[in-house]
Amino acid sequence: MSQSPLRFEAVMEQLSRRRFLKISAATFGAGAVGSQIPVVPSLAMGSAPPAGKVETIATYCEMCFWKCGGIAHVRDGKLWKFEGNPLDPMSRGRLCPRGTAAVGTHYDPDRISKPLIRTGERGKEEFKAVTWDEALNHVADRMKKIAAEHGPESIALWKHGTGARFFEHVMRAYGCINKGAPSFAQCRGPRDIGYLLTYGTGLGSPEPTDIANTKCLVLIGTHLGENMHNTQVQEFAEAIANKATIIVVDPRYSVAASKAKYWLPVKPGTDMALVLAWMNVLVEEGLYDK
Ligand code: SF4
Known part of the structure; x- marks a missing residue:
């Protein structure tokens, strides 16, 4: 645990000021040339539905813990539109801007859709795409090595969101009890604990x-x-x-x-x-x- 800040500093040293400026320039440059980026026709706002049969599938938005019910419009296996499901009490047929942008997010060329393993030094964006089996074996090998050399309690889980529950089970099975949820402590944690101590039950989220x-x-x-x-x-x-x-x-x-x-x-x-x-x-x- 005590090595984490040192490691972070080492990474930041490697990410030199010059390198940082290069990344920043590239990021802002992308914004500046945004108008030159070709727009995928089916993603353009207000585009007409593609010809052919459009299938509708009831599903939900995974972009936050609210989990709004939505309807995906799919043609030839491709998502074309995503909108709120009027029968769902959470969305009531409407989505927030993040949910409305589901199609763009789904097909975003920068979206990471495969596991990546670092091939270069830390601080350099060098990765290779691997299968899930390769990725999981890679993580398992390293966790076993750490446990053998330093003990399972030498690592910690920094968690957030619903997906963290799965990692909690993994860490428990691994023999590690170190876990923290900084977002919970700063957000709904105080009110949940306050309600629990006062009324015997937490509020949960969304609150009733x-x-x-x-x-x-x-x-x-x-x-x-x-x-x-x-x-x-x-x-x-x-x-x-x-x-x-x-x-x-x-x-x-x-x-x-x-x-x-x-x-x-x-x-x-x-x-x-x-x-x-x-x-x-x-x-x-x-x-x-x-
Ligand atoms: S539509 Fe918005 S509020 Fe609803 S789950 Fe998606 S991100 Fe969350």
């Missing part, structure tokens, strides 16, 4: 809320409308249409703040003082639900 029908919505520590939480964003729009009182606590004038009756731009780090003050008023003035 009724934003659409609330009369007063307080948003604190959330940027609803700028994230991809599809159903909640739709419900937020409904709450606004229903003339709910929206209160947004955010130092930034966010999208949600622009829809709020009260925007409270607290100083960063003072959220707790605000919440304690509210609780004090609720208790002192007996305003809570008795």
Whole structure:
């Protein structure tokens, strides 16, 4: 574990400033010449459906944990269009911009669709495509070597998202208990643990809320409308249409703040003082639900 920062520094040293500038220039250059990149006809916005039979397949979007139900339109085995499934309670027939871009993402020439094994030094983009068997054997050989030389607890799992569960099983079988989820700690972790300790059950995600029908919505520590939480964003729009009182606590004038009756731009780090003050008023003035 203690070697990780050193290794990172070594990689950064190899990735010299000159090399970094070359990569940056190439990236921005790609943006600059974007208009010269040929557009795949079937991906162009507003393109007509291709001739022939189009098959529709009910599936879901895997681009985030919301897992919106969608309908894939497929012709000759090629994805042509992806849209929300109106029967799905999560998408209700609509997708966020990320889900709507599914066809472009699927056929993106830069999308990594095969396992790659590094062939050159770290910091150089030199890889070879291999089969899944080769990739898994490669990882297994290295993990066995590490376990034999340093013990299985000498590595750690840094995890995020649903897919991490599979890796957790692997690590447990391997004999390693080191795992961390920094995104959980910074995002839904505190509220899940808080609910668990207070009510005996966590909230989970998506949270079982009724934003659409609330009369007063307080948003604190959330940027609803700028994230991809599809159903909640739709419900937020409904709450606004229903003339709910929206209160947004955010130092930034966010999208949600622009829809709020009260925007409270607290100083960063003072959220707790605000919440304690509210609780004090609720208790002192007996305003809570008795
Ligand atoms: S919220 Fe967007 S990215 Fe997430 S599953 Fe739904 S459509 Fe996909």
